[in-house]
Structure formats: C-alpha cells, structure tokens
Amino acid sequence: MTSLDILFGAVGLITAASAVLAVTTQHLVHAALWLVVALGTLAGCYLILGAELVALVQLLVYVGAVVVLVLFALMLTRAPMGRSPEHSSSAVQRIAAAVIAAGTTALLAAVLLPALGGEVLTARTGDTTAIATQLFGAWVWPFELLSVLLLMALIAALAVSRMPTTSPTSPVPAETEST
C-alpha cells in the first residue's frame, strides 16, 4: 500500500458513500447535495489518478453547472423540503432495484477485477499540454462534432420548453398534489 493508495481509498470511500446516499436519501434536496459531494470527490479521484484537466472540468461542468441545473429543476417542480418517502418507489421495486444494482456491480467487478485488478499504475502528472495537443490534433473532428451536438441540445431544450403546455385532448387539469 502506497500513500497514494491510501489517499485514493479515503477519497473513493467518500465518493462511494455519498453516491449511495444520493440515491437513497429521503430528502430530495439532500439527494442533489450528496450528488455534489460525490461528483466533487470524484474530481479528487481524477486528481490522484493524475488527470488534473479532467478534474478541473469535472468541477466546472458537473459541480458548477449540472448540479445547479438539477437543483433548479427540483425547485421548479416544487420539490418538498424535508423527508418525503413518497418519492421512493414501492418496496418490491426497491428490492428489484437492489438486486439489479448488486448484479451490475458484481458483473462489472467480475469482468474488470480479474483482468486488471492486479496491475499497478503510475500517475502521470503535468500532462495537460499533451492532452491539449491531442485534443486539437487527432481529436479535432469529434471535438467540432461535439460543438454541433451542444448546439442541437440547446435548440432542443428551447423547443421542448416552448411546447404548448396543454394539448386540447389532454384530460389532465393543473392538479398539484405536491402543494
């Protein structure tokens, strides 16, 4: 066990714990906040693995933008404060969820650990220049394509939010159960 091992173990433990809390907590807003913690500590993991640019972007985009969006969405959909167990699904479905989650974990572990678990990696630090060179060299076309994707997403989000709210055939009145 190296010092980096210990460091990663500690940060990873926080990440895993906050991720599990984010999907299990009964407080809606808490879920979003635990997500912040999980994503933030994941950025720490990236840093330990030597990917400082990715860590930075993770902080900027995820913690800075995505989580704020999620919080906004929760606010706009009138998420209740405090515990709200009705936001979890039925017991049967939760058991199924646990089984599926365990299955997913087991499947991934069964594939990845035997193949790679024994290896040891050396973190490369100060690699940002090389990444930038590759990003605007070998990967420039996918990069451009991504910009188009972002534009499309922007337009799609606009279009969706400008959709007529109630179609004439819609039987649902503006009945709000959450207030």
Next chain:
Amino acid sequence: MIHLWLPIALVCVLAGAGAYGVIARRNAVLVLIGVELILNSANLLFVTMGSVRGDTLRTGQVLTLFLITIAAAEIGVALALILALFRKRGHIDLSEPGA
C-alpha cells in the same frame, strides 16, 4: 503508484448505485441523478484505463472530456423535458400511469 483494483472497485460501486437510483426513485429528477452516477462511473473507468496503458493519443482523458460535454447536453435536454412534463401533468412521478 496506485493499485488498480481501488479505482475499479469505485467504478463498480458507482455504477451499482446509479442503477439503484434509476429504478428505486419515482421522482424524475432523482432518476436523472442515478443516470449521472452511471455516467461518472464510465468517466472514471476511462481515466483509469487512460493511465494504465501507453496512451499516446490520451484517449482516456479526451473521451472523458467529451463524455462530460455530452452529459451536460443530455442533462439540459432532460431537464427541459422534465419541466415540460411537470407543466403538462402537474407532477413528475414516473410510477404514475402516463396519460
């Protein structure tokens, strides 16, 4: 020097937690949080693998950046959809039968 089983274990836990969140939650925003967790487990795997091999193209880290971008786009559209759904139905409970 990091033993590889540590980040891989984290990948597995994150993916499992995400899958649980997708199914066990009724609120659409919370389902989205589960999806984000799964995406991040993929990101972590990319970064880890990028560090293992002689990755001259920096594939792992570049693809992680791309994935973060795609996730941002995805969450933008998804939240727009959720808001539209809320305005139309008054709630965003995915366990309720659809109209």
Next chain:
Amino acid sequence: MSELVLQATRLVVLAPFVASVLGLFVARRRFASAVIASTGAVVTLLAGSYLLYAVHHDSLAGEVSTIGALPLGQLRMPLHLLVDELSAIVVFAVGIVGLAIQLFTKWYLHGDDRYGVFTGTVSLFLAGMLLVVLSGDLVLTLVGWEVMGWCSYLLIGHYSRKDSASRAATKAFLVTRFADLAFVIGLIILASGAGTTNIRDLMATWSGMPGSTLLTAALICLLSGIAGKSAQFPFHDWLPDAMEGPTPASALIHAATMVAAGTFVLARLFPIFVLSDPARLILAVITAVTMIGAAILAFGQSDLKRLLAYSTISQIAIMLSALAVAPVATGSGPAVLYLLSHAMFKALLFLAIGWLSVLVAGTSAIALAGGVRHHKQLRVPLGVGFLALAGVPPLAGFVAKEYVLGAAHDNISELGSATGWIVMVAVGMSVVLTAAYCTRAWLILTHLSAEEEVTHEAAIQQADAIEDVSIIEIFTEPASEGGIPPDSAPASGSTVTDVLAEDVHAEPEHGHADIHRSARLSVGVLAFLSVVGGLIIFTPLVAVEPHITWWLAASSFVLIVASWAGVRYLAPVDGIGDAASRLGADRMELFDRGLGADGVYVALASQVVRLADIVVVADRQVIDAYVRGTVVVTRWIGVTGERVHTRKPSSYLVWLLVGLLVVGVVGVTSW
C-alpha cells in the same frame, strides 16, 4: 404525295374522332350533337371523295406519317397510314354509309334522351373503322379493331335498361374478344417475323418465304380474329343477338363497318394470304359452313331483323370465300366489290326495316306482315334491298356475286384445288337459300289478310311479281311517295338535304308517321347506289376486269327464279303468308335460337366461369388466409401487448435495466 392528300388522309380518321369527342361535350343537347356528328361525317365523306379522286386521277398512292415512329429498338413501328386504290374506295363507301346512318339516326332516335351519346359513339366507331381501312401498320389496325370492338359493345347495349340488350352487348364483346386473342397472336407473329409492323414491308418480307409454316400459323390465328369480328362460324352467334341495339347501330355494324373489317384486313393482307393453301382451305370450309348454315337459319327466323342479321353472316361468308379462292391474278377485287355492294344494300335494308318497324312498332314477322301495303313509300327501298340481296340482275348484289362465282371458277380452272369446288358449291347453294329467304320476307311484308284481299284484288296482282319493281320506279318512287310536307320537318344541318327536299312531294292522305327529310334522303341514296352500284366494275375504282361469266350468271338467275317460285308455292295464303310456317312451330323456335349456338357458348363459358370460381375460392380461402392471418396475429400481439403495458415509466426502467444486465451477463459469459 401532295400535302393536300396527306392532310385529307389524316382528316378522314381525325374528323369522326374529333366529332365523337366534341359530341361527348354536348351530349345533352340534341341539335348540337346532330350538327357535330353530321359535320364530322360530311367532312369524312368529302375528304374520302377527294382521296378517291386523287388516287385515281393523279395516281397518288403511298404512305402517310401520323405521330411518328415509335422507338422500339429492333422492331420498326413507323405507324403510317396507307392510301391506295383499295383503301380509298372502302373509305368512300364507309363515308357514304356513315353519313347516311348519322342522318337516319337523327330521326330514328328522335325521342331518345341518350341520342347525343349514341351519335358520338357512332362517330368513334366510324373513326375506328376508317383507321383500320387506312392503316398501313399492324398496330394501327389493331387500335382501330379494338376501338370498333368497344364501340360495338356500347352501341349494342344502347338500351342498357333492357337486360337482353346488355346481355347481347356483353356477348358480342366477349365472343369477339375471345376470337381476338388469336388475332393478336397472329399479328405478333407477322410483325416479329418481319421485324416491322409496316404492312407493305412486312408483306414484302413474308412474300419471300411462301409455304412457311410460321406464316400459315400466323394466318390461321388471324382467321380466328376475323371470324370473330365478321361473325363467322363458330363465332357467329353474337351478331343476331346484336339486333338488340337500335337499328342504325345494326345497320352500321352490318353494312360497312365491324363485320366488313375482317374482310378488309384479309384483303389488305391478300398478297401473303394467297401464299398459304392450308389457311385458304380453312377459310373456305369456315365460310362454306357459315354461308349455308346462316342462310338456312335466316329462312326460319320469326323476327325479320334477325333474318337480316343471319343474312349478313351468310353474305360476309360469301365475301370472305372470295378471298379464299381468288387466284393471285384475280386478287382481292371480287371480295372488295362484294363488300361495297353489300354495304349499300344491307344498310338500305336495315334502315328501311328500321323505318317500317317504327311505323308498325315491332320487328317480328307478325308485326311487319303486310307492312309495305300500308306504308307504300317503303315498298321500293325494301324491294330494291331484297332484290340486291338475292342477287337479281342487274343490281349491285348480282354483279358482286357473279364476281365471287367467277373467282371460284378461276380457281377451279387455274389451280383445280378443292377450295374452289367447296366455295363454288357453297355459293351456289347459298344463292338458292338467299333467294328463298328474301322471297319469304317479301311475301310476309306484302301479305294481305283475307278481308283485305277482297278489297285490294288489283293490288295483289301487282304484289305477286316482285320483279315488277323496275328501275324506273326506283328512280321516281322514293322521292314521290308518302312523307310529310317539307315545312313541317325541322331544319336539317346538312345543306345536301335541302337540295333533295325540293323533290319531296307531300302525300298527307296516307297519314304516315313523320319521317325526317334527312332520313328519307339516306334511304333514297342507298337505294340508288344499290341499283347502280354494279356499274362500278366499268370504272377503275375497283381492281376487277369488267367481265361476267355468262353461263354462271344465267344458271344463278335460273336458281333464283326457281327458288322464288318454290317459296311462292309453299307460302300459305292464311296467317301472315309465312313460308317458314311450313316448317312447324317447334322448328321455328329452334331456328330462332340459332340451333342452340348460344347454349353451346354458355356451356363453354360456364366451364371457364367454374374454373374462375375455383381460382376465386383458392384466392380467398388460401392466399388471402395468410394475409388475414397476419392481421389476426398482429391484433392479438397488440391486444396482449396493451394488456402487459402498465403505462408506468418506472417499471419500464426496471425491465430496461434487467435487459441490459442480461445482455451484459450473456455477453461476458459467452465471450
């Protein structure tokens, strides 16, 4: 060829066609329809007359382009019209008959609300016939041929509210259509063997291989179609039923078009037809059977219009038999001559009978009995018609028949084949039979009942001798007998009519039903042509030498007189003076049914229908079952799927992830 001839040729076909299309637009307006149809017919006749003049006076003959050649690779299809002596004279005859019928129709269908449609169809029919006549290309021939077939269906079925009329129309259509199958195959063989559809090129190619089996096969196939269109055995039975149509339609179909089209096509192809002895023998046998059988059936008909129909079948057979026997040197002249004269006197007979049937309201022998006694203005037209039909010298029918006999005689003396003997004997017998049924019809028409006999004793003397109708009477009577004051007749669209109208004297004391001046003119002109038509042999209009085999003429005349005397002797004085009543009522009925030919058709057709029924059942129960099965299965899947559907997104997510997990597990374990 000069530009004028080119345009005239195209005009001959286009004028009636345009008239029919325009006629459709004004079909509900009687006067406009009549003007358009008559104008079309007049233009056709004028253009046809000019063609006849140009062909003979300026020796202009040749091909006329139409819409340009079709680009069909190896098969050349120039789509040319062909103007020569043969087509010019037939165009002229069709033009005359067409005009006469258009004028007559205007009177005949006076009270018919579908007059416009009828007259338009007649125009289209004429366009089809003229296209066949002027066609220099097998494809154009086929187009005109089929147009006629379709128009005949419409014309025969004009009174479509009558079941019998619609059945007759369907029968005519189906029978000719069935016969046309082989006709089309024959045309295809001829065209593909020569690599062209141009008739002159094609005949030149085929002439190089006389006795070819393929040529014989093609010609026999053509004969089938011709037998269908010309109502020859065994396709003859549609023609008598076609009497369900209005009389002008019958006159049109029987006289110059439709049935004559078969003869014309064969005359056109005569240079290659003459090369195949088997085909000629088959034609001779078919026509011999037809001319004798139809003449016998004609004698026993209780309906005089059907009598005329059977006589048409018999006469067309004589026409075609001329083609079967004529040696190469004689050519198709006798057949064409017969076609022309038959066109005139048969159109005359139909129009006159139609006229009489309107006056007495019926076409049966009983209704028409004594008809010309009461309606004297019809005596001459009908007399001339029957004399010409019987072939009494010197009328047109006589001259034409002598040429057919002459052709058979030439065949026997030059070639000595059995074909010549068959035709000679058959025509000889048909002369007797034709004279017999003509006499019978005339005796019925002139019969007086017992009390009338007493009061009209003097008239009987006159009626007994049908030959009393002399040439002089014919010239004077049609214009001076019966009719109406000129001012009571509506103005006709034709200026020609007005010229003759000056000759019309009114005899109002007869109290006859009105007849239009134009209709009267039609009948008069046709009667005139039936009398003097024989003189055409002294003109260069028909390719025949002006000579008569005198012993043949004399013997046929003797036969006619003997036949007349025999029927006179047999005819009873009581009843309606019907010589055929000696046959007995049962046999009369058999004759009326055409010896059951219709039953044979029905029996054959019912087998086909049964086969079709089986196919329908197989189609519905077997093939459609699969299709319906997919519907049932799809619906079942849909209904089941809908039941499974909870419409809850979260449960779908469960299944989605379960699926992903399963796929992942399967993928990992089987890797």
